Amino acid sequence: MTDRADTQPMIYRHRLATRLWHWVNVVVLFVLLMSGLMIFNAHPRLYWGSYGANFDQAWLEIGATPDAGVLKIGSLTVPTTGVLGRWTDPDGNVQTRAFPHWATIPSSYDLAGARRWHLAFAWIFAWGLLAFMVASLVNRHIARDLKLGRRELSPRRLWHDAKDHARLRFPTGQEARRYNPIQVISYVGVIFVALPLLIATGLTMSPGLNAAAPWLLDLLGGRQSARSLHFIAAVAVVLFTIVHILLVLLSGPLNQLRGMVTGWWRLPAERQP
């Protein structure tokens, strides 16, 4: 197996812009997520519409009963003691904040500090996404690799691809030169939907920008809806990242890592029928 793999051709898979953006995002999204969870902890309730505060109906809430932590989504209540709403800090004290110390930046409650981290790294994130998009238009990454065409959207192919994913049968040989359809769809969903939505909803929470660009409020359904969508998009990116890392680990992690560091990726050998 090893011998045969060594004779497989190397292909230049990831261009410089992709690799740079990828590794910047590893740091930046990590910081944005964890400082964001700390900001959420200041008011762990989400609403739809323009307004929303303690006396209004929340569609999601992380709270604490006298002896348990709970996550409430609509009419559903999930006990989350130990993780959400009630957990023990490193000093052994029971805390009733929503997200636990290991999930937030800073690790102990500090809304002002978390905002400084979040609003500083948001600049790197937003300009990074813009730079990546421009570079990927110029180097034709979007046109070549991230195009949703008939191949990506054919239900038969998608079904076939889904079965392959479920069996962890990764494309090999010539098939592996291109992203598979589910891969293209998830990358397009993250790059062109979830990440821009995070930026747009983030901007819509700014009262200063609300005055300058009130159309953002109309587009996103009000400031509290924007806050909810910001949270949902962040959860979507977290789920994507978990699956992404899992698939990297399962599909030859060293080859994948080398690909994202140097750009060069060894084409997996054709599977023997």
Place this chain on the structure above:
Amino acid sequence: MILTRRALVTGAALGAGGLLSGCDALNGSERFQRMIALAEGANLRIQRAVTARGALAREYRPEERSPVFRSNGTAMPSTPLYQNLLAGGFADWRLAIDGLVARPLSLSLGELTAMPAREQITRHDCVEGWSAIGKWRGVPLAGLLDAAGVRPSARYLVFHCADLFGSAPYYESIDMVDARHPQTILAYALNDRMLPVANGAPLRLRVERQLGYKHAKYLMRVEARDTLAGIGQGKGGFWEDVAGYEWYAGI
């Protein structure tokens, strides 16, 4: 391969742990804090550069108001001075407007409510994340500044409040761009009733394009100044001083 994967997973777990403590270490570094605080200045300059200075905050219809307008921070100032003013129905309360002005003013609540007023139904956004919509009525600040003859050297207005946090008096400050904005008012009524104590009676600032902690309650004195140094710890507001919140709260 299995070994490699295990090593990778272990490495990732160790890396994550290292990152977490690393973030707290960075958080404690003064140089790093100065670096990420640069974003605040950038946010103010960029928002001011790309948006119209006079852009109005959205005003809502009466039926779009929050059923309950919650309060936050001090709900009842405990100082004897405030308690006496409250007991007297604020008959003895005066708002001082002084500092870098040609004609210092001392205005009673009756004088303020007799002045031309502005009504606006706006959204109050707390830094914590919640929002409430209410109807405010008050005196446009720009008119008061003209009446007092604010000097050109004044760059900031400092709002001195009657409430104490611990032993520190609450205060806030804004620059002249926000001070002269048409929706910046000193409000004495919320939802068609005189301002409740929890919301800042008898008078509070509304500076609609910024977060809630800028909207100083229990106003006693408006001071025009050329610098924020020399008040509190010099950062321009109570929360700015004690917790490091941004002075510019437009985000």
